[in-house]
Amino acid sequence: MGYFERALLAAVIIGAGAGFVGALVVLRKRTFFAQALTHATYPGAVAAAALGLSVPLGAAVAAVVIVAIMLGIARIRRQGAQVAAGIVLTGGFAAGALLQASIPGLPVSPESLLVGSILTVTDADIALAAAVALAAVVVVVAFGPRIVFSTADPAGFRAAGFREWPVELLVLALIAASVVSSLPAVGAILAIALIAAPAAAAKLVVRSYRGVLFAAPVIGAASGILGVLASRAFAVAAGPSIALAATGCFAIALGVSQLRRVPWRARRIPVETAEEARIA
16 A cells, blocks of 8 residues: 555544544534643654653553543633633643753654654554544443433533543543543644534534444545545645645534525515416
């Protein structure tokens, strides 16, 4: 398999997996958390590259630490998930930038860590993305009713005697895994576009919870393919092209949703009224 065919395969798998997990992100309103996580995994990726280790492995370790920190901050009185996400987003990315500046001669280009390099993905990267996508599907199939219940009616979920934190932790783990598996394609900065934009587009054109879960992976995979093809046609970086393709899908879905609200049917004069007017 050539590098371009491998890039297309990676775009389909990573885009579909990110779109599927992104559906949970958008429906549960965790987009800001996902954005914070994408930026805050940057220092882990830099440290792994400096040590000669797998970049996704370093990002995964950082993701575990970050999720624990965010959950701890969110439990502090008068704080919350948004405060925790904001602190981790800025602090984590700043730490990564300082770490990258203090380590000269990184074996991996800092640009590839930030915006990705899907043309250089390995079979291991593709296998990781496929495993994360499969795990997300298994989790949703196994715990779907509880996830839907806690998403649609958190107060009712708690009133029914269920604990909310196990479901929240499970979803956060899927988000972290999706962010890590998306790094080779779109990097630390642009991963949020591939996670959030396809799901947000699906939510605009599909009404049901299950429909969003089906449509978001399709849009994500299409965004990946379009981005890779555009990068080859216009000789530009693939990561930004994929992110722009996902953003374009959202813009199209937004336009379609707005067109649905336009009253296209013009007012028609009743036949009886028209005939009466002609007779008169």
